Amino acid sequence: xxxxxxxxxxxxxxxxxxxxxxxxxxxxxxxxxxxxxxxxxxxxxxxxxxxxxxxxxxxxxxxxxxxxxxxxxxxxxxxxxxxxxxxxxxxxxxxxxxxxxxxxxxxxxxxxxxxxxxxxxxxxxxxxxxxxxxxxxxxxxxxxxxxxxxxxxxxxxxxxxxxxxxxxxxxxxxxxxxxxxxxxxxxxxxxxxxxxxxxxxxxxxxxxxxxxxxxxxxxxxxxxxxxxxxxxxxxxxxxxxxxxxxxxxxxxxxxxxxxxxxxxxxxxxxxxxxxxxxxxxxxxxxxxxxxxxxxxxxxxxxxxxxxxxxxxxxxxxxxxxxxxxxxxxxxxxxxxxxxxxxxxxxxxxxxxxxxxxxxxxxxxxxxxxxxxxxxxxxxxxxxxxxxxxxxxxxxxxxxxxxxxxxxxxxxxxxxxxxxxxxxxxxxxxxxxxxxxxxxxxxxxxxxxxxxxxxxxxxxxxxxxxxxxxxxxxxxxxxxxxxxxxxxxxxxxxxxxxxxxxxxxxxxxxxxxxxxxxxxxxxxxxxxxxxxxxxxxxxxxxxxxxxxxxxxxxxxxxxxxxxxxxxxxxxxxxxxxxxxxxxxxxxxxxxxxxxxxxx
Amino acid sequence: xxxxxxxxxxxxxxxxxxxxxxxxxxxxxxxxxxxxxxxxxxxxxxxxxxxxxxxxxxxxxxxxxxxxxxxxxxxxxxxxxxxxxxxxxxxxxxxxxxxxxxxxxxxxxxxxxxxxxxxxxxxxxxxxxxxxxxxxxxxxxxxxxxxxxxxxxxxxxxxxxxxxxxxxxxxxxxxxxxxxxxxxxxxxxxxxxxxxxxxxxxxxxxxxxxxxxxxxxxxxxxxxxxxxxxxxxxxxxxxxxxxxxxxxx
Numbered sequence: 001x002x003x004x005x006x007x008x009x010x011x012x013x014x015x016x017x018x019x020x021x022x023x024x025x026x027x028x029x030x031x032x033x034x035x036x037x038x039x040x041x042x043x044x045x046x047x048x049x050x051x052x053x054x055x056x057x058x059x060x061x062x063x064x065x066x067x068x069x070x071x072x073x074x075x076x077x078x079x080x081x082x083x084x085x086x087x088x089x090x091x092x093x094x095x096x097x098x099x100x101x102x103x104x105x106x107x108x109x110x111x112x113x114x115x116x117x118x119x120x121x122x123x124x125x126x127x128x129x130x131x132x133x134x135x136x137x138x139x140x141x142x143x144x145x146x147x148x149x150x151x152x153x154x155x156x157x158x159x160x161x162x163x164x165x166x167x168x169x170x171x172x173x174x175x176x177x178x179x180x181x182x183x184x185x186x187x188x189x190x191x192x193x194x195x196x197x198x199x200x201x202x203x204x205x206x207x208x209x210x211x212x213x214x215x216x217x218x219x220x221x222x223x224x225x226x227x228x229x230x231x232x233x234x235x236x237x238x239x240x241x242x243x244x245x246x247x248x249x250x251x252x253x254x255x256x257x258x259x260x261x262x263x264x265x266x267x268x269x270x271x272x273x274x275x276x277x278x279x280x281x282x283x284x285x286x287x288x289x290x291x292x293x294x295x296x297x298x299x300x301x302x303x304x305x306x307x308x309x310x311x312x313x314x315x316x317x318x319x320x321x322x323x324x325x326x327x328x329x330x331x332x333x334x335x336x337x338x339x340x341x342x343x344x345x346x347x348x349x350x351x352x353x354x355x356x357x358x359x360x361x362x363x364x365x366x367x368x369x370x371x372x373x374x375x376x377x378x379x380x381x382x383x384x385x386x387x388x389x390x391x392x393x394x395x396x397x398x399x400x401x402x403x404x405x406x407x408x409x410x411x412x413x414x415x416x417x418x419x420x421x422x423x424x425x426x427x428x429x430x431x432x433x434x435x436x437x438x439x440x441x442x443x444x445x446x447x448x449x450x451x452x453x454x455x456x457x458x459x460x461x462x463x464x465x466x467x468x469x470x471x472x473x474x475x476x477x478x479x480x481x482x483x484x485x486x487x488x489x490x491x492x493x494x495x496x497x498x499x500x501x502x503x504x505x506x507x508x509x510x511x512x513x514x515x516x517x518x519x520x521x522x523x524x525x526x527x528x529x530x531x532x533x534x535x536x537x538x539x540x541x542x543x544x545x546x547x548x549x550x551x552x553x554x555x556x557x558x559x560x561x562x563x564x565x566x567x568x569x570x571x572x573x574x575x576x577x578x579x580x581x582x583x584x585x586x587x588x589x590x591x592x593x594x595x596x597x598x
Numbered sequence: 599x600x601x602x603x604x605x606x607x608x609x610x611x612x613x614x615x616x617x618x619x620x621x622x623x624x625x626x627x628x629x630x631x632x633x634x635x636x637x638x639x640x641x642x643x644x645x646x647x648x649x650x651x652x653x654x655x656x657x658x659x660x661x662x663x664x665x666x667x668x669x670x671x672x673x674x675x676x677x678x679x680x681x682x683x684x685x686x687x688x689x690x691x692x693x694x695x696x697x698x699x700x701x702x703x704x705x706x707x708x709x710x711x712x713x714x715x716x717x718x719x720x721x722x723x724x725x726x727x728x729x730x731x732x733x734x735x736x737x738x739x740x741x742x743x744x745x746x747x748x749x750x751x752x753x754x755x756x757x758x759x760x761x762x763x764x765x766x767x768x769x770x771x772x773x774x775x776x777x778x779x780x781x782x783x784x785x786x787x788x789x790x791x792x793x794x795x796x797x798x799x800x801x802x803x804x805x806x807x808x809x810x811x812x813x814x815x816x817x818x819x820x821x822x823x824x825x826x827x828x829x830x831x832x833x834x835x836x837x838x839x840x841x842x843x844x845x846x847x
Contacts, residue, residue, distance in 0.1 A: 032790075032793070034793070036667075036668060036671065036793070037790070037793050039668070040668070040672070040675065040784075040789045040793075041786065041789055043672075044675070044783070044784045044785075044786065044789050047783060047784075051783075085783065088785065089784075089786060090785045090786035090787045090788075091786050103786055103787065103790055554627075554628035556628075557628070
């Protein structure tokens, strides 16, 4: 049985020392956010995730969902009650506008709380994740009337939201969407089939607000002819009460590798007279609206990778301390010892721990950039934060999810044969994590976005800004006379050079030989990931060393932080050169074979 | 009616406490601290009485270091209306806390004082009883049920061998047992509201109380580890050991 305890100490450290919570709290509009308040919020969320969501993680995986003949979908035992508690406790509205019942807290705080939901129960956390995306869309582009009618209940979580993009023929390529929207008075009639709709149908709430991409009759072909519609499961009367059942039905749910408790629905719109839908914003701008939320959605999935990795680490650590097997290699005549004494098991635990901490640091730092991009009073500051977010999102999404899968796999390895047995519960984390590298844009799509839009299109300027920040950390690491920091600094310096070389090569090659650059896109993304992870762990080591020098706080924690940063530098960051080589030379062979040769 | 609830900041129940190397006490540096779980039950009970319309105001009190303000904020997030911290860095023993609470009861004049039956750090189980004695008011300790009717408090107590029900004239002191209620999860809106509720900070001297310890701690040691078991030859040997060695039968 895997239980989850929110890693409060590390979360607090990252929030305060790396993500600059104090500075974020001072941004306009966050006036009430004090350290004590954030502590209390995190405590509350930690308790809730550990006691309410966590115990249902395995139940959800084992029981899964049931679709009934009438199209209803029922969630595993305990989910309805837990979700009701979640709504009652007001957690869903954490970062939303108080005008709609939210609490208006920074995204940085929200991110730490989302990590807890993801880690304690990733399948369950899909419900708030999708609802929050839908809230964002209605909030940014909906009319005032739409906001008043739907947002209060969505912010509270009394109604959940969905995103209906994918159709059988339109996956990553949304230009192929065929769902139709025919105008009829003040609304439209929607017809079409959508697949892969997370929480598209369930029994947690009495209404679901679907956001649906479809084409109007006069729409141009391709991505420029897609509009966004709000299609409630039950129509909502003027007084807010629920009216008629809309013409949208769940025709099936998918049988998946993981996140078994998250219903992935096939939704049929308009089998009868057509589902009533309301246009959000203007016609033909649906995809553009979706892109506004893309960063948020991709960020959210990156945090899932982090969350699952943390849970896998906690379970593997408990096993390694508990499982007695073999002798201490240096005391072969002694008693049998817990496997955590064996250096290779220790290596695996350190690799899990250091990667989790690096991912957390990067994720929270990006969350703080979101807050700055939205709230900073200074234009230049806002723009810089915006550019930083744009550059780091594909890296965060791609690297945290790929690393999440690797960490979950290492967790199984630590369990040995028991890890391969489902009852142990270690396998669930790998199965759950596996979708994160796929949805909201696969790793390949993130890597292409990184190279195409974020490096080539801006001529490497954002990347240059990032590299100079990294180099500044190198200088600080090299400055003093601390041997640990020097070692970390040298690795980071090497990583930064490898990244700079790759960027130069991409800029020089991209225009003549795009295929060569794209063939190396994923190794490049990994390179960016380890260097950014190393950058944050370098900052973490500096902060920890400062605390140690000042004799301030928990010395054991800070010493562990420095050692963990050192491990990351030696074991992960040291791969930067190899990843740079892989990036720059992928073109030589990847596209060399003719299609018939495969 | 007004209810006064006393809450203590203690080492979190999940923390494995360690004795300081010099044997002067347990090490609480960098250790997670939380509200004493019995006190959480006390706050919950007060809030339920308020929700039933029985109580009109709940005042949470804590005695100790400045960080006890966090504990008071938690009490206010559960539903207490305001907080009072009697701030001191000195060691506080149950008698001193009882005297501080007595002074506050005389100021605040609550009809009911609810406390945890004991704190999970020192397990003293004394403060409530001492407070009642100092006030000269009735006490209902180890409560598993509390009902207020016609100006009296009916307290069902968990005692050896069963349940005892007592009826107390108010003002009265009640201490809570584990089965009284299951504290709610604090809600996010209430966490946010709690920071805006009033919190007064006093010093023991403001209440005219001398908190100097009356007991001296000689040394603190870890409990001795569990001894290895032995195999007995037969039932007769087992009975013999139970009778003569363990002296339990």
